[in-house]
Amino acid sequence: MAVDLAVLVPSWELHLRAERKSPQTVKSYGDGVRRFLAWAATQGRPAVLDRASVNAFVADLLDAGAEPATARARQLALRRFSAWLLEEGEADADHLLGLKAPKLDAKVVEPLTTEQITALVAACAGMELRDRRDEALVRLMIETGVRAGEVVALGTGDVDLSTGTATVRRGKGGRGRVVPFGPQTSRALDRYLRTRRSHRLAGTPALWLGDRGKEFSYDALHKTLGERAVRPASRPSGRTGCGTPRRTAGSPRAAPRGA
Numbered sequence: 177m178a179v180d181l182a183v184l185v186p187s188w189e190l191h192l193r194a195e196r197k198s199p200q201t202v203k204s205y206g207d208g209v210r211r212f213l214a215w216a217a218t219q220g221r222p223a224v225l226d227r228a229s230v231n232a233f234v235a236d237l238l239d240a241g242a243e244p245a246t247a248r249a250r251q252l253a254l255r256r257f258s259a260w261l262l263e264e265g266e267a268d269a270d271h272l273l274g275l276k277a278p279k280l281d282a283k284v285v286e287p288l289t290t291e292q293i294t295a296l297v298a299a300c301a302g303m304e305l306r307d308r309r310d311e312a313l314v315r316l317m318i319e320t321g322v323r324a325g326e327v328v329a330l331g332t333g334d335v336d337l338s339t340g341t342a343t344v345r346r347g348k349g350g351r352g353r354v355v356p357f358g359p360q361t362s363r364a365l366d367r368y369l370r371t372r373r374s375h376r377l378a379g380t381p382a383l384w385l386g387d388r389g390k391e392f393s394y395d396a397l398h399k400t401l402g403e404r405a406v407r408p409a410s411r412p413s414g415r416t417g418c419g420t421p422r423r424t425a426g427s428p429r430a431a432p433r434g435a
Contacts, residue, residue: 179267181223181257185209188260198346200325200394208253225258226271234278248278293318299407305375306387308368310404313384313397315364316342320355328394330383332369337362 185206192202215233216223223229230251237247255275261267288296300311317327326344334343340362345352372378376389384392 179261181209181225182213184261184266185257187264188257191260191264196346198325198329204249205253205256208250209257211250212254225254225261225267227275230254230272230275238278244278244280248280251275251277288318296404299404304387305368305371305385306400308364308371309384309392310400312361312364312368313400314404315361316357319357319361322355324397325394328384328392328397331381332383333381335365335383337366337369 188209189202189206192205197205212230212233213223215236216229219232221229233254234247234251237250238244255272258267258270258272262270296314297311300307300314302308313327316322317324320342322342322344329345330342331345334345336342340357340359341354342357343352343354372385375385377385377391380391382391384397386392386396
């Protein structure tokens with residue numbers, strides 16, 4: 177049975193959302209399939225979900241310098257898509273069933289030092305919305321250990337400054353939890369929320385808003401942290417008053433965890 181994969185991707189994404197997959201998961205899976213389709217078109221080969229095609233796609237990704245984790249995620253998206261095609265009667269068989277995932281290298285990620293944390297917080301100093309947002313973000317992530325996708329998904333109603341807690345509605349594996357934070361993070365959040373009132377999207381439920389009247393996405397968080405990480409080098413040392421976020425039971429590492 178010839179299957180037009182590109183036409184069916186939106187239906188699959190709708191199915192994923194109906195299963196309450198996180199927006200980041202839906203995006204990751206959709207991107208994986210679309211990358212495969214683009215690769216097949218570039219290679220001049222039919223977009224067929226069989227082992228030979230998928231293995232060749234993954235091999236090309238790795239040869240081009242992609243991280244093993246990225247190649248693994250792309251392959252997982254294709255395997256999930258192939259299984260869905262069979263379930264929906266769009267394909268006669270799942271030819272990727274039992275296909276092994278690429279092996280991952282065991283990487284050691286060093287936590288941030290106290291000096292690096294202090295410098296990162298200092299790099300967010302300023303009176304503009306993005307400055308106050310970024311300081312609140314950095315403090316909250318370091319102190320609570322929430323994942324990037326979790327912090328981006330927070331709503332204004334998920335943060336309680338009176339109790340010093342944030343509610344992660346849907347964490348990894350669909351599990352929610354409440355995480356505590358201290359008074360310095362509360363103060364940073366309060367400053368941000370007061371500045372947030374003048375934003376064009378102040379009436380929307382999303383906690384974090386972008387500068388220039390835009391929304392704030394997962395990609396925006398990645399870019400923001402990268403920019404702030406290189407900024408401390410240009411700032412004078414010895415700045416006082418910024419404080420170092422304390423570590424709670426929810427943050428065994430100083431470095432924010434990925435999604």
